[in-house]
Amino acid sequence: MIEISVVVIAVAFAILVVFLIKTLKAATKSLEKTTQTLQEVQKTIEELGYEVKQTVRQANGITVDLQTKMKQMDPVMESVHNLGEVLSEVTFAAKQLSSTVMEKMKKPKTNASSNLSNVPLSKAEQRTVQSYAALNKAKDSKDPNWVKYVDVAAGIWQKFRR
Template identity: 55%
Template sequence: MDGLIWQLSVAVIALAFVALVVFLIKTLKAAENSLDKTSQTLQEVQKTIDELSYEVKQVVRHANGITEDVQGKMKKIDPVLETVKNVGDILNEVTISAKQVSSALIDRFKKSPAEIRGESTFSSASAAKAAVQSPSERTVDSYAAVYSDKKTKQSWVKWVDVAAGVWQRYRA
C-alpha cells in the first residue's frame, strides 16, 4: 500500500504541476498580449511626438519671423517717436514763453494809469485802440511798446501767439 500511496501522490503532484503550468501559460500569454499592446501604444505615442515636434518647430520658426518683423518695424518707428518727443518739447517751450509774455502783460495792466503815464508814452488814443483790439493783437502791441526793436520782437511774439493758439486748439 505504500507503493500505491506513492504512486497516487506522484500522480496528484503531476496533476498539480500540469495545472500550475497551464495557469502559468495563460498568465504569460496575457502578459505577452499586454506587452504587445503597450509596445503598440508606445510606437503610436512616439509617432505622435515626432509629428508634434515638427509642428512645434514650425510654430517656433514662425514666431521668430514675427519677432524679427516687429523689431524691424519698431526700429522704423523710433525716429517718428523721437520727432513727436521733440515736438512736445518745443510746444512746452512755446507754452512757457506764452505764459511769461502773458504774465508780463498782466503785470502791465495791473499798474495804475498814473504809473503807466509816468513810465511810458502810452496815450489815451492807444488805450482806446487796445480796448478794441483782440487779446493777441494787444499782446503784440504791448510787447512792441515795451521793447524798441519792433520788427524782430513783434514777429517773434506773433509766432508765439500763433503757437499758443495752435496749442490751445490741439488741447481742446
C-alpha cells in the same frame, strides 16, 4: 500514498502552469499594446516636432520683421518726442506770458515813462535807442518817447521767445 501525493503535485503543477501560461499570454498582449501605443506616440511626437520647428521658424521671421519695423519707427517716435517737448515749452511760455499780463493788469497804472525807465536794456537795445534818439534829434520829432516803447516791445518779444 506517495503515488497519490506525486499525482496531486503533478496535477497542481499542471494547473499552475496553465494559469501561468494564461497570465503570460495576457502580459504579452499588454506589452504588445504598450509597444504599439509607444510607436504611435513616437510618430505623433515626430510630427509635432516638425510642426513646432516650422512654428519657431515663422516666429523668428515675424520677430525679425517686427525689429525692422520698430527700427523704422524710431525716427517717428523721436519726432513725436521732440514735438511734445516743443509743445511743453510753448505751453510754459504761454503760461509765463499770461501771468505777466495778469500781473501788469493787477498793478495800478503809472506813468508809462517811469515803467520804461525801470526796464534794463541790453547792449543791442541801448544801441537801438541811441540810433533812434539820433534820428529823432535830426528830424526834431515831437514825441521822442515812442522809441522806448518800441525797444520795450522788442525786449518783451525777446524774453517771450526764450
